[in-house]
Amino acid sequence: MKKIYLLLVFIFCLNLSEIYAQIKTDPDDVSQRxxxxxxxxxxxxxxxxxxxxxxxxxxxxxxxxxxxxxxxxxxxxxxxxxxxxxxxxxxxxxxxxxxxxxxxxxxxxxxxxxxxxxxxxxxxxxxxEEQVIAILDKYTVGKVDFTMKGYHAIVPDLTDEEAQHIRGLLEEARERSVDYKNMEEISAIFEIYKTKAESYLNSNGRNWRQLYKDFVNKN
Structure with missing residues (x-):
């Protein structure tokens, strides 16, 4: 009896794996998707x-x-x-x-x-160039302008020179981001350049960590 039971289980698992393999590799399904x-x-x-x-x-x-x-x-x-x-x-x-x-x-x-x-x-x-930027902004859901607003909010006295430098970094991030498929990866590219922006502010006499802490406490 035990042997019959094990045989039935084996056959069931074999059939299930064959069905799964067929679903997984069905060329028509892959083509349609x-x-x-x-x-x-x-x-x-x-x-x-x-x-x-x-x-x-x-x-x-x-x-x-x-x-x-x-x-x-x-x-x-x-x-x-x-x-x-x-x-x-x-x-x-x-x-x-x-x-x-x-x-x-x-x-x-x-x-x-x-x-x-x-x-x-x-x-x-x-x-x-303005139209090209519009397409890149569509791809990255306007992350450059959105992130710049954040920097202006956190650093209220951000100078024109600082803002220009940071925007340049974010624009570079935007162009690099269009080679990635989803928002998680696009955000990861922007994080690289945000880290560069924050290092730039620190090297320019700012204390990014304190500025961010003050902003959070104020809001």
Whole structure:
């Protein structure tokens, strides 16, 4: 009786694994999900370009294609390079163990430079710099202006020179961020540049930690 029971359990598990494998590798299902994702990227590109209110239909189509191509390239690299490809070591600067996000950022930052170059060059063929910035802001949900407001609130007497330097760092963060798929990774890029901004303020005679503490206590 026990042997029969074990045999039935084995057959059940075997069938279950076969079903799971079929679901996981069903090419039709994969193809449908990819097609749906491509449509989502195209819809996003159309929405962003529509906000520019361009008049030339051929120009609109070219810019939409540049954005869609970039979104798909970033998605494909993201999906084909999981964090598990990066060994679970330590950050050599801090000694802290690499987090899952750290490992994802390492994997996803290794994409070919041509992905970024093709995107920026493609935008600049048909858009002026103000319009290019508008697209980058769409991609990063306006993080540059939002973060600058935070610095002005925390440092009320921020000088024009300081503000210009910090904005330059955030604009660099914005451009680098368009090579990442989701907001968690985009925010991680901005954190790198916010750390640089805060180090700059400290080196300019400010005490960032105290300024931030005072701001929190006041609010």
């Amino acid at each position: 990819r097609a749906k994702s491509n449509q989502d990227q195209q819809a996003k590109a159309k929405e962003w370009v529509a906000s520019l209110e361009l008049k030339d239909e051929a120009r609109i189509t070219r810019v939409e294609n540049v954005i869609t191509t970039h979104l798909i390239a970033v998605r494909d690299w993201h999906n084909s390079h999981p964090y598990t490809q990066v060994p679970a070591g330590i950050n050599p600067k801090t000694g802290d163990k690499l987090s899952e996000l750290d490992r994802r950022m390492i994997a996803h930052s290794a994409k070919p430079d041509s992905i970024h170059q093709n995107f920026m060059e493609g935008l600049r063929k048909d858009l002026n």
